[in-house]
Amino acid sequence: MSTPRNALGRRAFLANALVVTFASSRHALAQDQDKKLPQSLARTPELDAWIRVGADGTITVFTGKAELGQGIRTALTQVAAHELAVSPGQIDLVTADTARTPDEGVTAGSHSMQDSGTAILNAAANVRALLAEAASWQFAIAPSRIEMRDGAAHAPDGRQIGYGDLAASLSLEVEVKLDMPRRHGGKPVIGQNLPRLDIPAKVSGGEAYVQDMRLPGMLHARVVRGPSDGTRVKAADIAAVGKMPGVVKIVRDGAFMAVVADQEWRAVKALNRVQAGGWERPSPPIPAADLRETIHRLPAQDVPIFDYPGPAPPADARSIRVRYSRPHLMHGSIGPSCAMALWENDGMTVWTHSQGVYPLRKALAELLKLDLEKVRCIHVEGSGCYGHNGADDVAADAALAARAVPGSPVRLQWMREQEHGWEPLGSAMVVEMAAELDGNKVASWRHDVWSNTHSTRPRTAGGLLAGGEVDPPFVPPRPGPIPMPEGGGGRNGNPIYALPNAHGVFHFVEQMPVRVSALRGLGAQMNVFAIESFMDELAFATDNDPVAFRLAWLKDERAREVVQRAADRFDWRRRGAGGGGSGTGFAFARYKNLASYCAVAMEVRVDGDSGEIHVPRVVAAVDSGEAVNPDGIRNQIEGGIVQSLSWTTREAVAFDKTHRTSFDWSGYPILRFPSVPGRIDVEVIDRPKQPFLGAGEAAQGPASAALANAVAHALGMRLRDMPLSPERVKAALRPAPVATKQAAG
Amino acid sequence: MTRGGALAVGIVFVCAAGAVAAIAFAWHPAIDEITPPAPGSFDRYLVAEGEDLANLGNCAGCHTSEPSRPLAGGRALDTPFGKVFATNITPQADDGIGAWSSEAFGRAMRRGIARDGRQLYPAFPYDHFTHATDHQIAALYAWLMTRRPIAGRAPEPQLAGIFAFRPLVAAWNLLYLDEGPLPTDGSRPSQWNRGRVLAEGLGHCSGCHTPRDRFGAEDVARAYDGAWTEGWYAPPLNAHSPAVQPWTPEELQTYLHTGLAPHHAAAAGPMASVTRALAQVPEEDVRAIAVYISSLMADAPASKQDKPQPVDRLAVAQQQHPEAATLYAGACATCHDPGAPMMQQGRPVLSWATPLHEASPHDTVRVIMQGLTPPGGSSGPTMPAYADMLSDQQVQDLAAYLRTRFTDKPAWSDVPAAVAEARK
Amino acid sequence: MITLTVNGQAHQVDVDPDTPLLYVLRNDLELNAAKFGCGLGQCGACTVLLDDKPVFSCLVPVAALGARKVRTLEGLPKTLPAAFEAEQAAQCGYCIAGMIVRAQALLERNPRPTEKEMRTHMAPNLCRCGTHMRILRAVRRAAEAMGGGVREEARIGAEEK
């Protein structure tokens, strides 16, 4: 662009120029579908909704996404700092707050970098360009000759103007323009291992979580419920509880009940006193202790998830058909869900660790019968959630309690047993796989998956626990299948392999015997477990090396590289023969076939006496597009692998007819230090200038399948039902009962 | 006569008897060594049966000291006469039993004589195993010989004086070893008889639950009258059972299979390892044991009582032990009080907890100080250990408080000693 | 009024005597590090040092403390926290304060633990994010910084083979 020097005011000119360029970009948008605004920007295109530059040079960046311990605060700060050419320390990042930040829905599905990262990258590029243009007026030189760095515009002759001064002459009340060139040259911030900004407070006892919030005059509350979903406490001597020392209020609305006290321990004591009245189950009984069979049998709506064409297999094709399954799983946050709520001036403010402050606000407004503007939800970090846990429900509980004590902030935290008993579980799943083999080629492929919904996230009051308890109760929304390509139960059911004549169906089971919702990866962990186990079974059936077999069907170049790198780093070619309790396994997936690529190679040793699986070594390779913070990606992948090993080797929610019996860590054990792998080694493959891809849910599926494949290699037999618990391993090692032996002759 | 005096007389007697016995009975030929048979030579189904029996007898309970070295022995067993060490029973040829033929193995199980002809000490309960059937012994042999061979020999026993003289055991055998199968009691159902063979044979329940006489043998006159094992008290399983609620076969089966009974308590100490092993035993075997053992308690007070009401003398306990009442409210009530979520899950109230009703406070104190832990990765009753959270005095007070509040039995007298011992 | 000594300082608090120490630390002394995770002695999020032993503060009634000294993460030397920062050993971080306190007890007692001793010692503390590998790295790093170290590499399931 040349430097205009006419009499027009700079502002007027800029405004005009922006209008013009914006108009042309709109035009371009209509013509070119590929250039459409990324989702978050389409919803909130105003630049100043994302970035503001203060007169003193401070830069505030707004994101609708929330820090969940995945390091998004740091990564987004890096993106903004990089594009704005400032140090990360100059950026103040404001996360999800209905009064301040854009509405970016829920922080889930490994979307944050893709959505918010891309939005902020674009917004920052816009702001930098505007600042440079403003500087070009002041310096009277072409913008291309101006260097933007360290929060100032620099002219070649040494003159400089700070961003604050430039911003004073600039309005950011404009819409974001696409295709702004990315910054080039200068010190990069993207791609650096910037230490996580949230960690210092977390290792020093700083105020880091909503659980740590203290407001003046704060009261403590506990919600009263039966032991798990579908139950309720029986009437207790409420009057006596009300007289307990420190009890300020007993809040009741229909079946909803909470105790509010001056001190937290007193609220706990009051809660236990109410619970002593016993409980009952008004809901229908839970059909079976192992619900996967139930879910496999219930009526289902069949939703096709993929159809890859191909010639019909020959008549003499060999066919293989197997079934895999997983039980209900718990999110199991280490910190029980917690919220702070304040009812003041006819408005409700809730500090919450919900993954979606905007949807929560809508549900709360309906529950409290308030206008949307009267409810404000502010995200404050909580303990890791791994999906839809008790965060939203506890926010509603706190809000109802706070409304009963106007002017006093109320902190309400669930007890451990409430988190275990009431959090919506990850659905049990069953997958049937079938294939036909023509010689050693796959001639057909069939994937059938059964499960309940994978999201009952609250968007209305009926989606909140308390919503179903108040009088009159709100009706829970009817769940439906999430469409592909994201998918719910069908997520990652479509194989990335270029298989001929392949078809998949999601058998969506509407009826939920127990409360379920989104758990990290939704259906992906199960589908990848099934596909990647099945690939190994087919490789075995065709006498192929599992890695070579995968590569033979893998056309995506990035996928191939990830597989190859993991195999090389693991030294797959020199792996042992397997058997005798020692084995190696490999698995790969691209999350949703849209996000990160991740391959995992694993070594196991199975102790035949105890049935325990030891994991001496894990190697993973991951491609998340342009790596904003490689160590952050590594952290996510390491964590995903360990969590997945816990799911796959020991976790299963247990029930009896009346309730969940996995009520604490003794009833739902998770992996502890003595059982974690000897080593985990993660290679991050950087793809500069490629779109950011989320990595938070990339590792779970491949890690589960790599484990199952390694165990099959070690034992010479395959376990297809999760968890691969010591009991299952030992049972598998035992010969069938004598009766079968005789039958087998 | 004092205990010490009796012991002295006993020793003299044993010496004399031993001298005779050593000549007459103590000599046994060695049985030839064999090359360890290939694991594949055993019938897989027999091996699987053997695994169940090994769990039933909880072989690993004594013969495994390091989880990574299953059955390789080394675990020290304290006896009144000194320490003996469980031997290596893996099929390793030099240190284990790899060179033992099935005949040698059978002789050891039945008569307590090692392959080389030496007497085994009766800490190895061959006085029970002798009742096992031939088939059971063959199955156990098949299972043991197909385990992973592990090198390493158990230390020699450290026994005081005369007891180190192995041939003496021959005299013991003469007195106490009642070889061979148990007769069937025709007046009892077959399930009971089966349970008896399992419980008295490989299960060797009375090994812990029957007091021993001065020669370390079970005092048959006081069978199942309760005894001490590794610092824990194994309560009576006869008419003296201190249980408040009756041990029905169902209740006992649940307990043996899961380590937790809805109207009693959680298995602790050595019994925890027994129930863990029994969890893997076929249900009908555990059921048979439960039928047999519960029949022994038919005359216990709990079995006669119609519907026992839980004792909860809150006010008395509070008044007698005010400080312990605070400890209880802050440290125990979140799990054990009526409104606690653990109680919502149907866990037994403390009023039913057998240890509180035992004559000695040892088990109560040990559970408080050492807690309960299921094996890594498994679900099961859990209780944190309070040894580092409470002082000795506080544990003593708490034990006294629990006894006062949840039982109507007299206060314990020797709590400090029990605390000191658990602290060791 | 109950008196307790935390991080070398005596405090008086006005709470019910059966109140578990955890609630007093968090609500009365406004110390954030120890966290409520289960209140049952199962997760270690609330770990503090009582004299020199790591204990679950959720199960210690404040009246039971007597003259015993409480140390929380806030009062510990900075070696371990610095090592956790250096290794970026946190995801959500909710478990981390408890982890550091438990590790401190180990290294005070045994500056040169084996890998296995370290893992066994840390077993009472849960982490759901799967940060274990980094936590172990951080403890190794801190042990070295304190002049000790963790002996030998992890050899998982490798015994007897």
Ligand code: FES
């Ligand atoms: S909160 Fe104390 S151990 Fe979990």
Ligand code: FES
């Ligand atoms: S870092 Fe989240 S629980 Fe450990």
